[in-house]
Amino acid sequence: MSSTRLSVVVTRRLPETVEKRLSELFDVQLREDDQPMSRHELVQAVKQADVLVPTLSDRIDATLIAQAGDQLKLIANYGAGVDHIDVQTARQHGILVSNTPGVSADDTADMTMALVLAVTRRIPEGLAVMQSGDWEGWSPTALLGGRVAGRRLGILGMGRIGQAVARRAAAFGMQVHYHNRHRLRSEIEDELDATYWESLDQMVARMDVISVNCPHTPSTFHLMNARRLKLMKLDAVIVNTSRGEVIDENALTRMLRTHEIAGAGLDVYENGSEVNPRLRELKNVVLLPHMGSATTEGRIEMGEKVIVNIKTFDDGHRPPDQVVPAML
Incomplete structure (x- = not known):
């Protein structure tokens, strides 16, 4: 000493x-x-x-x-x-x-699921209606979202946080899929009831929800680039609680504006606190101030x-x- x-x-x-x-x-x-x-x-x-x-x-x-x-x-x-x-x-x-x-694995996984629910169930839009005082009562067709149970969740990065997300998603009745640099051991896959995809492109094209949970490294920069984002289904959503640099934010913004992607829940951004102003204007996006581990x-x-x-x-x-x- x-x-x-x-x-x-x-x-x-x-x-x-x-x-x-x-x-x-x-x-x-x-x-x-x-x-x-x-x-x-x-x-x-x-x-x-x-x-x-x-x-x-x-x-x-x-x-x-x-x-x-x-x-x-x-x-x-x-x-x-x-x-x-x-x-x-x-x-x-x-x-x-x-x-x-x-x-922060459990805390970030909690926030991931919160964003999945917020986007698919349109929670911020409902909150805005209530805060504005414009709510006139229940309606059978108002603010219709989507059921998460039965949806395919594709987890990009199956480390501690990804696995914590998988456990929570399973409790909501979601089907868990993942892409990772290395495939998990069979006993972990069995425990999580998770399906491995060697091809990220193939997984992205078939998922209802994509959750980004991999770190930012030179190999993951813009891993979700414009080409890969275009593979997503029109009714799919993407959630990112990892690092903003993993997603091409400009490409994502363009596709959200043209409804080529149904929605997004973001807690992190490509340029730190400088969030694309066009992203702020979209109703199909939920933005949080990097509070996943807070x-x-x-x-x-x-x-x-x-x-x-x-x-x-x-x-x-x-x-x-x-x-x-x-x-x-």
Whole structure:
């Protein structure tokens, strides 16, 4: 164990219990407000910290890493996704990268199902009617949606979150299908009653609902491109609680406007908080502000994982959630 306390810089406000524990263990610099650090502030942070604790709102690229001081040895990411961090360059500079996997699977899967229901049952439209005061009572033909039971759900990415979605979808009576980089073991397929599709194109063309649950990597960028989106059935919907870059957002917007796709539920966007304004105008789209993992329990668990990774590193061992380029 080191004789002096590690210098830790946290880029965003974290739950109070997490910040308190970090302060007890390390020489920590916390944020006073919840605004993302400016580029200048990030540069100063990497120049002075032994450990940087960023979030997905921070761009930790090669240029920033090149300005880091020699003392920076760990980037302990608060979150599972690390597509905002140049892991390869960090490794070349002798800086380890860790993340917080497995914490938000259930929370994100819950939100996935919420979006499936919101789109297929037109929940936001009903909410808007009630909030406007225009509701005049029940009608046999008003706001007719579709039944989810019996529909085919195609899950793109069958990791922890995808499998959690599969379990929930089965409880709603949906038929579970999936495409994944590697096929699941037969016993897991049997447990989930899930059908594997080696061809993503063939799966997309036959599903009623597509759920995007794969990470953003160079190989998944625009995996749902214009050509593949056109394979979807006219009455199909797509839901994304993973990363916005997996879907070609402009192509999706065009097809939603022309009703080549029935609807979409999105919690993430290709350009972060800069959402396509044409997308905002569509009634067949449900938009959420990246809140798939936003539960108090999940955020605290993420912080606990960050602390374990830093403490293990401080004790001279490999962080349990270390990320290496080969994993990406």
